[in-house]
Amino acid sequence: DLKQINICPGFIARTLEGNFTTLGRGGSDYTAALFANFYKASVLEIWSDVSGLMTADPRLVTAARVIPQLSYEDALELSHFGAKVIYPPTIQPALEQNIPIIIKNTFKLRDLGTKITSSWEDNSTIKGISSIDEICLLNLSGIGMVGIPNFSARFFQALADRNINVIIITQASSEHTICVGIQSFDREKAVEELHKVFSSEINSGKIDPIEVEQHLSIVALVGSNMKSQVGISGQMFSVLGRNGINIKTIAQGSSERNITVVIEKKHLKKALNALHESFFIEEIKKVNLFIIGMGNVGKAFLEQVSNQQAYLLDKLNMNLVIIGAANSKTMIFDEQGLDPTTFMEDLPKSEVFNQANFLEQMRSLNLRNSIFIDITASATVAEIYEEVLKESISVVTPNKIAATKEYKHYSLLKSLSKKYKSQFLFETNVGAGLPVLSTLSDLVKSGDQIIKIEAVLSGTLNFIFNNYDAHTPFVEVVKLAKKEGYTEPDPRLDLSGEDVMGKILILARESGYQFELDEVMGNSFLPESCQTSENEADFYLKLAADEVHFSKLYQEAQSKGCKLRYVASFEDQKLTTGLSQIGMDHPFYHLEGKDNIVLFYTHRYPEQPLVVKGAGAGAAVTASGIFADVMRVANTQQ
Structure with missing residues (x-):
């Protein structure tokens, strides 16, 4: 029945002097809440251009979503710390009469919106993450404040006299400092008033001039179920710390409904997204x-x-x-x-x-x-x-x-x-792609000590010596290794042994020892002419010219029933690399293709070493x- 519908203006009001005025932001919502309170309405619906209160600011967090239901207290916390969907004073009249508030979207009628009530069954710890993007901190500090009453009262009265709203407050237990956060646009008049109020103490050196930190933002975790929940603060600080976000100040009320931190404004978007991913576990x-x-x-x-x-x-x-x-x-x-x-x-x-x-x-x-x-x-x-x-x-x-x-x-x-x-x-x-360094790290972290390392660390050289038979020229096998993607961009690095020298150095360092690269004794198997090549093409020419040298190395090993392996070792504080003739009874003898192998001799593995073995070269395994x-x-x- 349309006759039962009352329509009234929302944000138009009258002053005590009888002058017309407006109620300001959220005035229409506040008026509706007052009417709901007066008539003891069964529900208060607020229709807006959004589908409800969000888990975070959707302009900064694309994964933010609508909160289907939350308490009056949580809604107050979120609205206080920047959630502009509902104006904080709107909540109080509804709360007094326990009237549910439903926030709906005028343009998306099917959206369920957000329902604000006194209580319901809810297991979620965090309801939302709110933020204010432009604040500054005012710090009042000085040795003259310790044990002297009335400093706090004068401080806050000075701000109140200039109609400056305080958003966050912290004070050291030593009473040496008071820190508050205010909107940045209030900064100049706040500093002016505080310097005037505390001029005598500042001039006498009892307290320091007001210190101002600008370009800051507030981030607040909100949720009634945080109360007595262990680890929420730690999780928040850990997430921010891992992302390089320094916390300027921290506040948490005794109600434990929110944890508030102040950070640099430039990190606000990163902080909100990192926290949102961490606390809303279903998020990707x-x-x-x-x-x-x-x-x-x-x-x-x-x-x-x-x-x-x-x-x-x-x-x-x-x-x-x-x-x-x-x-x-x-x-x-x-x-x-x-x-x-x-x-x-x-x-x-x-x-x-x-x-x-x-x-x-x-x-x-x-x-x-x-x-x-x-x-x-x-x-x-x-x-x-x-x-x-x-x-x-x-x-x-x-x-x-x-x-x-x-x-x-x-x-x-x-x-x-x-x-x-x-x-x-x-x-x-x-x-x-072999888990060599991670295995070594586990040994060291668990208290084991490395006694000796023996290894074949070049998949390239192992491929070359597994495929060279003195019939196919050595240079052609090297070119094949490069074609297969087993060498460095410049194969001279592999064949010079420099690559292996670097690897055994890394193993020694990761074992906890301090070595420099020039302390690794590298024994090259290349003839001197090949060690002074000007470029890759020149290197290939010199390898071809010295085929007799490589054939001789192969024949000598074959005559003893051995295979050629380029071996790196760390023992008795010495690092060495070089070509060795390996007999059938050694684990290195049966290495195939481009395999690498590392033998870790430790206090726990003194005789039978811990072995890591597998493909040690190639684009796919390196990428893995x-x-x-x-x-x-x-x-x-x-």
Whole structure:
């Protein structure tokens, strides 16, 4: 019956003096709540242009969703900390009469919206994550405050006199400081008033001038079920810390309905997304990848990511997203993600590669759960690891240069990864996809001590000596190894033994010992002429010219019933590499194809060593090792 419907203005009001005015933001909702209270209505419906209160600001968190139901108290907390769907005073009149509030979308009538009531059956710990994007902190501090009453009262009265709303308050138990958060637009008048009120104490040195920190944001976890729930604060701080987000100040009321932190504004989007993924477990976790290096291994890695995406989404709720990629000539970025199956077609048409610009793009995007993957052999690319780790972006790489530089630099990268809660992983530096370094790490972490390491660490050299029979020229076998993708881009690095020297150095360092590369004794099997080649083509010519040398090495081993293996060892504080004749009774004798093998002799394995064996070269196995490191980082970011 339309005659029973009353229609009245919403935000039009009258002052005590009888003048017309408006109620300001949320005025119509507040008026409706007052009428609902007066008439003791059965329900209060608020129709808006959104479908209800959201788990986070949808402008910053694309995965945010509508909260179907929450308590009056949780709604008050969310609205206080920035949720603009409902105005805080609107809730109080409905709460007094226990009137349910339903928020609906005028343009999406079928959406269920959000229902706000006193209580219901709910097991979720966190209802939402709210934020205020532009605040500043005011710090009043000084030794003269300790034990002196009335400082707090004067401080807050000064702000109240200028109609400045305080959003967050913290005070040290020593009474040495008081810190409050206010809206940034109130900063100047707040500082002016506080300096006036405390001028005598500031001039006498009893307290310091008001300290102001700007360009900050508030993030608040809200949920009535947080009360007495162990680990919520720790989880929040851990998630922020792993993403390189420093917390300026923390507050939690005795009701335990919210935990509030202040962070730098530039990190707000990253913080909200990281927390949303962490606390709403049904959400898909996004792991952001930045890749330099699109050679054979890089392409194999892209193929593996593409093939595994459906599995990761289905089984682990995880989405690996390639945000940026580059080769030596061009680079391409897309914050929404590059298609690993097609973006290589667009890469040649993209912007010119510049390493500094690539780093700046990673820094400016400031995405959570980020991993930088270097799939090159470039010393120049390895130089940026330090800056990458400082941005709390983990580094995964098969590039051995960083891990074999001066021990001081190697140690620095390790310490930076700890300091900035990132990871520096290089499993594929030794043994391609074999779990060599992870096995060694487990031994060391569990308290075992490495006594001796014997290893065949070059899949390339093993392939060459398994296929060379003195009938096919040695140089042709080397060319075949490169064609099959088993060598470094320049095979001279493999045949010189430098690659193996770097690998045994890494094994020694990861065992807990301090060595430099020049302490590795490398015994080359190449004739002197081949060691001074000008380029790869010249190297092949000299290998062909010295075929007699290689044939002699083979024949000598054959005459003794042995096989040639390029062996690396660590024993008695000595690191050595060189070509050896291996008899049938040794584990190295039966190595096939491009296999690697590592024997770990430890206090727990003194006679029968712990053995890691398998394919140690090739694009696919190296890519799988990179993938494994990426997953290690992603799983520790959970």
